[in-house]
Amino acid sequence: MIALGLTFLMPLAWVVSTSLKLPGQVFITPIEWIPTEPKWDNYFEVFRRLPFHLFIRNSFFVSIMGTIGMVLSSLTVAYGLSRLRWPGRDFVFTVLLATMMLPAVVTMIPVFIIFKEINWVGTFYPLWVPAWFGAAFYIFLMRQYMLTLPLELDEAAKIDGASNFRILWQVIAPLCGPAVATITIFAFLQHYNAFMEPLIYISKSEMYTLPLGLLWFKGRFGNFWHLVMAASMITILPVIIIFFFAQRQFVQGAQFTGLAGR
Amino acid sequence: MTATTSTPGIQTQPQTRRRMSAAQRRDLRDGLLFTSPFIFGVLALWVGPMLYSVFLILHRWNMLAPPRFIGTGHFERMLNDPLVGKSLVNTAYYTFVGVPLQLVVAFALAVMLNQQIRGLSIYRTIYYLPSITPAVAFAVVWVQILNPEFGVLNEVLHWFGLGPINWLFEPAWAKPALIIMSLWLTGFQMIIFLAGLQGVPKELEEAAEIDGANAWRRFINVTIPIISPIIFFNMIIGIIGSFQVFTTVFIMTDGGPQNATLFMVLYIYRNAFELFRMGYAASLAWILFLIIMIFTGIQFFFANRWVYYEGRL
Numbered sequence: 001m002i003a004l005g006l007t008f009l010m011p012l013a014w015v016v017s018t019s020l021k022l023p024g025q026v027f028i029t030p031i032e033w034i035p036t037e038p039k040w041d042n043y044f045e046v047f048r049r050l051p052f053h054l055f056i057r058n059s060f061f062v063s064i065m066g067t068i069g070m071v072l073s074s075l076t077v078a079y080g081l082s083r084l085r086w087p088g089r090d091f092v093f094t095v096l097l098a099t100m101m102l103p104a105v106v107t108m109i110p111v112f113i114i115f116k117e118i119n120w121v122g123t124f125y126p127l128w129v130p131a132w133f134g135a136a137f138y139i140f141l142m143r144q145y146m147l148t149l150p151l152e153l154d155e156a157a158k159i160d161g162a163s164n165f166r167i168l169w170q171v172i173a174p175l176c177g178p179a180v181a182t183i184t185i186f187a188f189l190q191h192y193n194a195f196m197e198p199l200i201y202i203s204k205s206e207m208y209t210l211p212l213g214l215l216w217f218k219g220r221f222g223n224f225w226h227l228v229m230a231a232s233m234i235t236i237l238p239v240i241i242i243f244f245f246a247q248r249q250f251v252q253g254a255q256f257t258g259l260a261g262r
Numbered sequence: 263m264t265a266t267t268s269t270p271g272i273q274t275q276p277q278t279r280r281r282m283s284a285a286q287r288r289d290l291r292d293g294l295l296f297t298s299p300f301i302f303g304v305l306a307l308w309v310g311p312m313l314y315s316v317f318l319i320l321h322r323w324n325m326l327a328p329p330r331f332i333g334t335g336h337f338e339r340m341l342n343d344p345l346v347g348k349s350l351v352n353t354a355y356y357t358f359v360g361v362p363l364q365l366v367v368a369f370a371l372a373v374m375l376n377q378q379i380r381g382l383s384i385y386r387t388i389y390y391l392p393s394i395t396p397a398v399a400f401a402v403v404w405v406q407i408l409n410p411e412f413g414v415l416n417e418v419l420h421w422f423g424l425g426p427i428n429w430l431f432e433p434a435w436a437k438p439a440l441i442i443m444s445l446w447l448t449g450f451q452m453i454i455f456l457a458g459l460q461g462v463p464k465e466l467e468e469a470a471e472i473d474g475a476n477a478w479r480r481f482i483n484v485t486i487p488i489i490s491p492i493i494f495f496n497m498i499i500g501i502i503g504s505f506q507v508f509t510t511v512f513i514m515t516d517g518g519p520q521n522a523t524l525f526m527v528l529y530i531y532r533n534a535f536e537l538f539r540m541g542y543a544a545s546l547a548w549i550l551f552l553i554i555m556i557f558t559g560i561q562f563f564f565a566n567r568w569v570y571y572e573g574r575l
Contacts, residue, residue: 001374001379001385004374005384005385005388005389008388008389008392008446009388010407010414011392011400011403011404011407011446012391012392012403014403014406014407014414015399015403027412073299073300073303076296076297076299077296077297077299077300079296080292080293080294080295080296080297081297084289084292084293084296085289085293086286086289086290086292086293086294087290088290088293088294089293089297092297092300092301095304096300099304099308101498101502101558102308102551103502103505103506103550103551103554103555104506105506105526105527105530105547105550105551106311106312106315106547106548106550106551107307107308107311107312107315108530108534108547109315109318109530109534109540109543109544109547110310110311110312110314110315110318110544111307111311112534112535113314113318113325113540114306114310114311114314116325130303130307132299133299133300133302133303133306133307134299134300134303136300139300164292164296168296189394192396193394193395193396193397195396195397195398195508195509195512196508196509196531199512200535210396211396211397211398211399212398214396214398214399214402215398215513218398218402225406228402229402229403232398232399232400232402232403235395235396235398235399236395236396236399239391239394239395239396240391243387243390243391243394247383247386247387250390250394250453251386251453251457
């Protein structure tokens with residue numbers, strides 16, 4: 001068990017240790033896992049070579065905008081699918097389930113051409129605007145969660161004359177904390193880790209997100225493994241921090257996803 | 263049945279019906295209003311593009327000159343394009359060898375974590391973290407792990423008197439190398455399995471134990487059927503994702519060596535965004551789309567033979 005855990009941990013350990021080494025120490029065998037003199041300056045060197053502060057800013061901008069859109073759209077659409085009864089609802093829900101299974105590759109090229117037609121290629125919009133229309137998986141998650149809330153809540157608010165809009169934002173949404181937390185985490189990481197979309201839509205280097213910036217760094221300074229690893233660590237670190245603070249949400253998210261399978 | 267029938271005796275009914283329908287109308291209006299982001303999204307990002315790509319399939323277009331109609335020309339071209347067959351075979355290999363292994367590894371990890379062990383949350387973190395880190399970051403590391411000269415993997419093989427293997431530089435080993443790496447990324451599936459295992463009712467296992475079933479039989483006859491929907495879910499999602507693998511190959515091998523890791527999406531990407539053959543790329547995307555749909559359909563067709571849903575006879 002411990003051996004297996006160490007095996008899984010090894011790549012990350014290698015990143016950390018290499019990122020703190022001198023160039024000459026990188027390929028010494030046997031591998032020196034804990035450098036005797038950690039060279040923290042490698043991290044500053046990364047920022048001196050390429051504008052990583054811009055990549056970080058871009059990544060966070062896209063991820064935050066996308067996450068806000070994903071949370072708001074999931075709440076709104078899931079409310080329409082779980083708390084209201086109307087003809088056509090089941091049809092919309094069926095479409096939703098179907099899009100969860102559709103492979104996105106089929107729309108990659110036409111969507112690119114559409115974004116090009118509206119002059120969005122080379123902007124951040126293609127990276128975060130689609131989230132505001134909701135994604136099937138998150139809407140589904142939220143709907144399943146809303147179905148567990150008693151309908152008496154809505155009825156009581158309706159008797160008080162509240163509109164559906166108010167019921168959603170003042171009664172239902174405040175009770176959806178766990179689902180909102182899960183969607184926040186997943187949506188943030190999805191946008192943060194996104195590679196293909198920035199690759200297709202972003203061309204100016206000052207607009208690169210971290211994955212693109214890291215790839216660029218590797219392309220230019222590929223021989224300086226200690227620096228490439230420091231740059232990788234800069235990219236990974238936010239994920240580790242998020243995971244550390246939100247472990248519960250991850251596990252919860254998996255449990256929701258497990259429900260999705262049933 | 264029309265609401266306008268005005269027989270005096272049943273006058274109250276049209277009234278209540280009209281009042282009901284006013285509420286129904288409001289619910290319909292609100293229902294459409296609340297789901298409108300999704301409806302618009304499906305139309306703008308799925309239905310519209312899919313219809314548009316039918317146009318693309320029938321035309322040759324480099325995005326500079328106006329599109330030129332060529333009918334089924336792209337499909338004839340595919341038959342003469344050796345890279346299409348190659349990328350299909352590569353993708354199928356990666357999917358049908360990789361996904362079963364991924365499921366086994368993820369499931370085994372989940373079963374281990376489901377025992378009462380110390381430091382559960384630490385192990386959970388270790389196994390899960392790789393699957394949520396940006397692909398570029400770990401791909402860079404794995405290139406080093408798979409390095410034939412100083413890579414850790416070959417060093418480990420050396421302890422057992424094996425190797426050295428030219429992982430990413432030899433056509434026969436490049437796909438296995440990527441599959442080995444994908445096993446390291448099964449954390450998400452693992453955590454879904456784990457959630458499923460924790461949901462297996464203890465009473466059932468105890469009942470089976472009283473009936474004299476040993477641990478192995480309990481596992482096969484109780485645990486597996488109960489979580490079979492989750493196995494099915496992971497399998498469906500895994501196969502759909504695996505058919506569309508892109509980022510890791512793009513970064514690590516870019517299709518090489520000798521096109522041994524040229525997968526479908528990478529080839530589509532090259533045609534679209536490096537060669538600007540939009541029509542040809544869209545046609546390839548449709549082929550891949552249909553293949554994935556067929557395999558998803560087959561899995562659903564066979565699902566009721568082995569997937570057990572509670573409450574269904």
